[in-house]
Amino acid sequence: MREGQPRHSESPGQNIEKEKKRASLNELFSEAKDKIIDGVFFLLSKTDPHIVAHEKRIKKSEKIGKMAGDFFEKLIPESLHKPDKRYRHPPREDVFNDIYRTRLILREAVAAGSRQFYQAAEQAVLKPEMQTEESQGRLFEKESGDYTTQFIVKSFNQDGGENIIKEEVLNSLKPGDFSIPSSDLIVANPTNGFKIDLGQLLPKDFKFEPPEMSKIEEKKNPLTGKVKRKVLPVDLRTYQGTKNAPDNFYALMGAKIVGYGDLTKKGGFLSLFHEIAHAWQEAHHDNFARSEFEEFQKTVSSCLLDISIGKELLAEEEINQEKFEEVLLKPNIDKLKELGVEFDLESFENSEREPKEGEFKIADAAFQEKFYIIKSEHLTELIGNYAREERDAWAHAIRVLRFVKKQGMDLEPELKSIKDIREMIDHSLGTYQDYLDEIVDSNEEVRRFVRRKKEKE
Numbered sequence: 503m504r505e506g507q508p509r510h511s512e513s514p515g516q517n518i519e520k521e522k523k524r525a526s527l528n529e530l531f532s533e534a535k536d537k538i539i540d541g542v543f544f545l546l547s548k549t550d551p552h553i554v555a556h557e558k559r560i561k562k563s564e565k566i567g568k569m570a571g572d573f574f575e576k577l578i579p580e581s582l583h584k585p586d587k588r589y590r591h592p593p594r595e596d597v598f599n600d601i602y603r604t605r606l607i608l609r610e611a612v613a614a615g616s617r618q619f620y621q622a623a624e625q626a627v628l629k630p631e632m633q634t635e636e637s638q639g640r641l642f643e644k645e646s647g648d649y650t651t652q653f654i655v656k657s658f659n660q661d662g663g664e665n666i667i668k669e670e671v672l673n674s675l676k677p678g679d680f681s682i683p684s685s686d687l688i689v690a691n692p693t694n695g696f697k698i699d700l701g702q703l704l705p706k707d708f709k710f711e712p713p714e715m716s717k718i719e720e721k722k723n724p725l726t727g728k729v730k731r732k733v734l735p736v737d738l739r740t741y742q743g744t745k746n747a748p749d750n751f752y753a754l755m756g757a758k759i760v761g762y763g764d765l766t767k768k769g770g771f772l773s774l775f776h777e778i779a780h781a782w783q784e785a786h787h788d789n790f791a792r793s794e795f796e797e798f799q800k801t802v803s804s805c806l807l808d809i810s811i812g813k814e815l816l817a818e819e820e821i822n823q824e825k826f827e828e829v830l831l832k833p834n835i836d837k838l839k840e841l842g843v844e845f846d847l848e849s850f851e852n853s854e855r856e857p858k859e860g861e862f863k864i865a866d867a868a869f870q871e872k873f874y875i876i877k878s879e880h881l882t883e884l885i886g887n888y889a890r891e892e893r894d895a896w897a898h899a900i901r902v903l904r905f906v907k908k909q910g911m912d913l914e915p916e917l918k919s920i921k922d923i924r925e926m927i928d929h930s931l932g933t934y935q936d937y938l939d940e941i942v943d944s945n946e947e948v949r950r951f952v953r954r955k956k957e958k959e
């Protein structure tokens with residue numbers, strides 16, 4: 503409205519003025535309408551930045567995990583310890599895929615025989631948005647025959663950042679007998695809306711498990727040294743979640759399991775990715791270096807234990823020389839020769855003696871307090887492969903972490919510098935070196951060999 507117009511009287515001139523005003527109001531309104539329509543059409547067009555951004559977020563969330571999994575696979579042939587098996591990675595179902603999730607939960611519900619369980623679990627899992635605060639979750643449980651199906655969703659804030667870690671744990675419990683746990687792990691960044699389904703980073707058939715939910719009883723036969731393992735039942739009610747869980751990360755090759763400790767702490771995801779890298783190595787190797795090394799130790803020490811027992815029996819005149827050679831000495835020497843192992847029959851058990859040039863002192867796989875001195879070039883190679891395999895797993899883990907960060911998900915907000923990462927790896931490699939020291943004592947030359955390989959990292 504223009505100002506200074508008379509309002510108290512009307513004249514023909516004023517009527518014209520009014521018409522003009524109406525006209526101009528009309529114009530104004532229609533201009534505004536055009537603007538609004540333009541605006542709406544602009545919003546309806548494909549270029550609406552809000553829609554585009556949101557679509558990108560969802561697509562990207564689905565893709566970050568897949569891309570990171572693919573990256574792990576591509577990195578394996580680049581390893582120092584080269585793969586010896588072809589592996590084809592089948593597409594893995596994404597936890598963000600509602601149809602897949604519904605089917606999965608439905609399957610569990612059918613197994614548990616409960617519609618109620620299904621509905622409750624569906625509600626907890628298919629919530630459109632990630633929880634933005636910590637939650638201990640509610641336990642869903644259904645008994646069916648001897649089995650109890652348990653399910654819980656827990657959410658935790660990651661230290662030093664804004665990420666939310668969501669843990670969905672499923673447990674099939676046979677009370678008094680055993681239990682089978684498994685987890686889906688999802689990380690979300692509430693600020694940029696990105697999410698990552700960590701299951702997408704695993705090779706075929708691998709799954710995550712919380713170590714706290716997986717208790718194994720080991721019983722050692724004092725005579726043979728053989729260890730019997732039994733899975734114990736663990737109730738999901740006792741599980742506190744990943745936060746404050748013990749520092750326990752592992753990859754179980756045969757069982758195809760990756761166990762995780764505290765993912766909310768600094769270095770948690772670096773450790774997890776390191777174990778995931780080992781899972782990928784397993785997928786690409788018939789001969790996994792660590793297993794080969796451990797198998798070697800087991801076989802060699804069991805042969806030498808036989809000979810050692812034979813020597814005792816002979817000394818106590820329980821058996822004669824002929825029997826000793828025929829039954830205990832010759833078959834074991836043959837086996838050891840096949841493995842490229844030499845030893846001195848008189849002094850291989852002398853654990854006081856320091857290993858000489860080219861010799862190793864290895865622990866008995868069954869009786870760790872027993873040591874044998876052997877000569878083996880093959881062992882040098884096995885330890886070398888093992889060291890390279892370890893180095894590869896760290897390299898792959900760091901690369902994939904950096905890749906994921908570039909896509910918008912910083913999973914290690916507290917590992918800011920190279921120094922931070924180095925400290926984390928040093929700590930873990932220290933454990934690995936301790937492990938080697940515990941089972942293999944060698945002359946200076948081989949020690950340097952292992953260290954030299956490690957220093958290249």
Ligand SMILES: [Zn+2]
Nearest residue numbers: 776780892895
């Ligand atoms: Zn490792």
